[in-house]
Amino acid sequence: MNPNASHFAASFDPTNQEVALVGKLRPRSPAQITDVLSLVVESFGRCDGVAYLNVKRLTQINITGFEALRTCLVSVHADLRIVIVTSSVISWSTRLFQTLAETGQNLTVEVYDTAFYPGQDFVEDESFIPILRTQTKMTWRHERQMLPRHGLETGAKIADVCCGIGDFAALVHKEFAPARIVAIDHSKRSLDYARRVAKEFGLTEVEYVYGDASQMLLADDQFDFVTCRHSLQIFDRPEVLLRELYRICRPGGRVYITNEKNSHCLGEPHAESIAWTYAEVAKLFAHFNMDVEMGPKSRRLLTEAGFDDIKVESFMVTNMDGDPQDFADVIEAWETVYAGEMAVRRGDTPEFIRRFRQGFVDHRTAALHPKGYAGWPIWAASGRKPH
Amino acid sequence: MAAVEVAKSESSYGPMATLELDAALLQSQWDLCDKVADYLSHIVGQLHDDPARYSNFLSVTVNELVELAFKTSAVTGPVKFELYREIGLVRVKMSFHCTGDARAAICVGLDGTAQNSARPQDFGRVIINDVSRLSGFADVCQVQLAAAEEAPDRIALTAGFPWHEERP
Numbered sequence: 001m002n003p004n005a006s007h008f009a010a011s012f013d014p015t016n017q018e019v020a021l022v023g024k025l026r027p028r029s030p031a032q033i034t035d036v037l038s039l040v041v042e043s044f045g046r047c048d049g050v051a052y053l054n055v056k057r058l059t060q061i062n063i064t065g066f067e068a069l070r071t072c073l074v075s076v077h078a079d080l081r082i083v084i085v086t087s088s089v090i091s092w093s094t095r096l097f098q099t100l101a102e103t104g105q106n107l108t109v110e111v112y113d114t115a116f117y118p119g120q121d122f123v124e125d126e127s128f129i130p131i132l133r134t135q136t137k138m139t140w141r142h143e144r145q146m147l148p149r150h151g152l153e154t155g156a157k158i159a160d161v162c163c164g165i166g167d168f169a170a171l172v173h174k175e176f177a178p179a180r181i182v183a184i185d186h187s188k189r190s191l192d193y194a195r196r197v198a199k200e201f202g203l204t205e206v207e208y209v210y211g212d213a214s215q216m217l218l219a220d221d222q223f224d225f226v227t228c229r230h231s232l233q234i235f236d237r238p239e240v241l242l243r244e245l246y247r248i249c250r251p252g253g254r255v256y257i258t259n260e261k262n263s264h265c266l267g268e269p270h271a272e273s274i275a276w277t278y279a280e281v282a283k284l285f286a287h288f289n290m291d292v293e294m295g296p297k298s299r300r301l302l303t304e305a306g307f308d309d310i311k312v313e314s315f316m317v318t319n320m321d322g323d324p325q326d327f328a329d330v331i332e333a334w335e336t337v338y339a340g341e342m343a344v345r346r347g348d349t350p351e352f353i354r355r356f357r358q359g360f361v362d363h364r365t366a367a368l369h370p371k372g373y374a375g376w377p378i379w380a381a382s383g384r385k386p387h
Numbered sequence: 388m389a390a391v392e393v394a395k396s397e398s399s400y401g402p403m404a405t406l407e408l409d410a411a412l413l414q415s416q417w418d419l420c421d422k423v424a425d426y427l428s429h430i431v432g433q434l435h436d437d438p439a440r441y442s443n444f445l446s447v448t449v450n451e452l453v454e455l456a457f458k459t460s461a462v463t464g465p466v467k468f469e470l471y472r473e474i475g476l477v478r479v480k481m482s483f484h485c486t487g488d489a490r491a492a493i494c495v496g497l498d499g500t501a502q503n504s505a506r507p508q509d510f511g512r513v514i515i516n517d518v519s520r521l522s523g524f525a526d527v528c529q530v531q532l533a534a535a536e537e538a539p540d541r542i543a544l545t546a547g548f549p550w551h552e553e554r555p
């Protein structure tokens with residue numbers, strides 16, 4: 001028996017002409033992976049033009065496996081161009097597969113980073129960081145009260161997946177004194193910022209980890225509480241992420257997620273203009289394969305991922321929670337990114353963008369108006385991993 | 388790293404962890420290579436600011452060393468692993484009993500020279516091939532490999548890992 005086999009899977013997606021190798025491939029001999037090699041040869045044999053060998057979630061390979069793969073790829077017909085897709089998370093992967101690419105003219109290597117994270121480049125801009133901090137400050141007032149209801153206890157082992165600039169992990173650490181807290185993100189820039197802030201504040205206990213949330217280098221069943229906030233909604237395949245959150249959570253532990261429903265952002269005065277703009281925000285994100293209407297879908301997502309004892313609650317961040325200027329600043333940042341960058345990239349007309357911007361202006365007015373009200377609805381949900 | 392430098396370095400730093408396995412036990416199950424590699428890499432990774440990623444980086448080469456011991460060690464005697472943390476470097480040293488033919492092959496495969504042993508024979512030529520591939524693999528992973536014969540009848544391989552692995 002080869003226990004490594006249980007941690008390895010190979011599959012072919014004919015639609016995308018892609019063979020994906022996932023997990024750990026450490027055979028004793030090529031004969032042990034005959035089925036994998038056959039799948040590669042047969043699959044590529046059915047492809048024309050460009051085909052993909054996706055190894056971005058291949059976490060380990062030994063020389064035996066690598067050499068067998070090399071032999072197998074060389075045997076594929078020369079007319080087919082094969083792109084080997086690696087991940088920057090696995091530090092040796094690109095360098096190793098580059099050597100393979102050098103042996104065949106029809107092989108090239110591409111480092112995958114953004115395809116799975118369609119929203120990442122929109123939020124990686126350093127100028128967006130103060131806004132992310134303000135957003136966390138606004139939601140923390142609510143989440144701090146809610147987290148114990150979702151099962152977070154002092155002394156827990158916690159993973160904060162897609163931690164961004166790490167401020168939530170730092171707040172959780174301060175409030176709940178976890179036994180261990182790992183904060184993982186796919187943005188090096190955000191992690192650098194998180195580490196810098198943690199160092200300044202003398203916060204040494206949070207482990208900031210660079211990683212791909214869809215294939216984390218963390219062991220199974222090790223965390224009591226796994227959080228993933230405002231992130232499932234910006235992945236094009238949230239079910240893949242949920243599978244990973246489930247995997248690293250211990251049986252009996254809980255996974256906690258938060259997501260928005262942007263079309264339900266509201267304000268008075270100018271309710272109509274605000275409602276129109278945020279309905280358009282949802283459509284804009286959908287154009288980039290992101291679902292910012294995900295909040296109310298949380299129960300279904302958690303159920304389908306295998307969780308039980310699901311809890312869902314929603315809360316509204318409003319201009320009355322703290323300093324209304326904070327909320328106004330956040331709305332302004334949304335306008336900059338959504339209207340200034342995303343709508344432009346989608347190719348929207350100046351007339352559309354003008355009207356689109358007006359809703360944000362009105363939302364800010366509502367937030368700052370002495371008799372106004374502005375809201376941003378968020379759904380928090382959690383599920384227990386069954387024993 | 389030259390053998391003299393390795394010895395000098397070891398005199399100033401003791402190993403931070405040591406693991407000994409009976410060679411027969413290691414050879415009883417192929418999957419132990421994977422388990423030992425991940426176990427050792429996990430220990431070292433805990434010292435790094437990105438533990439999971441650094442463990443993964445170490446494990447790919449450490450596994451090759453363990454596989455080499457699986458294939459070439461004598462069936463008796465300990466296979467010993469020592470972990471050293473130094474400035475800018477982690478070293479994993481592995482030593483085990485093996486035949487003179489295997490020792491010569493490992494030394495030839497790594498740096499082209501056999502020290503005390505005779506020239507490698509048939510089995511040795513297979514090992515040379517394995518070790519040459521291991522050496523190329525380690526180069527790609529930016530890991531420095533060195534081998535030295537240890538008395539009596541033991542070989543020691545040392546892998547030096549940069550503390551800050553280059554990101555592609």
